[in-house]
């Protein structure tokens with residue numbers, strides 16, 4: 001008794017036997033292959049425009065595998081990558097208020113709600129405590145996609161709490177800075193955070209605990225003028241833009257054309273603002289080495 005197999009297609013005798021469909025095995029056609037290659041989201045490198053899948057990028061710590069460009073990392077993703085194990089998150093109870101009832105093109109509360117929806121974060125600073133190669137560390141990272149990583153009262157609150165908790169637990173503090181500066185929607189109150197965070201760092205130094213700053217692209221304004229420039233060691237990622245006022249504002253003020261490497265990490269390294277430029281792949285090792293040296297860990 002032979003079972004009848006239904007042919008899937010009428011075969012053209014001219015088709016070579018290697019290209020003939022095998023019953024029961026689905027061979028995707030060109031359209032389907034194209035469709036399936038787009039199912040995984042890809043990330044485009046802003047430098048060389050190469051497309052890399054998000055998974056591959058994430059495994060490579062968002063460094064372009066083609067040209068070595070350091071793409072921006074989300075704050076939480078960066079801290080999860082930095083730590084081997086995360087124990088606690090700090091500062092989630094602080095909620096931003098709208099003391100000035102500020103409205104520019106849209107109300108501050110609406111802007112805030114949009115930023116929260118876009119990033120999945122409640123504010124522009126994420127603080128986590130955990131282990132870096134077995135060493136207990138407190139680390140915070142700015143979420144640049146949250147209103148340009150701007151420093152408002154809640155960012156100040158969280159940073160101060162991070163410093164105080166680090167002192168209480170005798171842990172070093174690491175800050176991954178990426179910010180456009182103070183948050184103008186909170187006016188004077190956001191500028192006060194510069195003094196508050198500087199005082200918190202001073203307390204950390206009095207307790208003889210290291211404070212390491214990692215400058216990532218970009219760091220500007222009130223954050224540069226306070227917590228990002230008060231570290232014991234300043235590391236920077238390659239090609240990060242670091243400054244106080246932007247290039248255009250300075251050019252308009254001094255009426256001079258400024259060269260391209262101006263405000264880049266490499267330029268700042270040559271001029272003594274930055275201690276070392278570190279490739280993201282060796283950042284964890286470098287931070288660990290510096291901390292263990294400063295804290296006499298064997």
Ligand SMILES: [Zn+2]
Nearest residue numbers: 045048064067
């Ligand atoms: Zn690239």
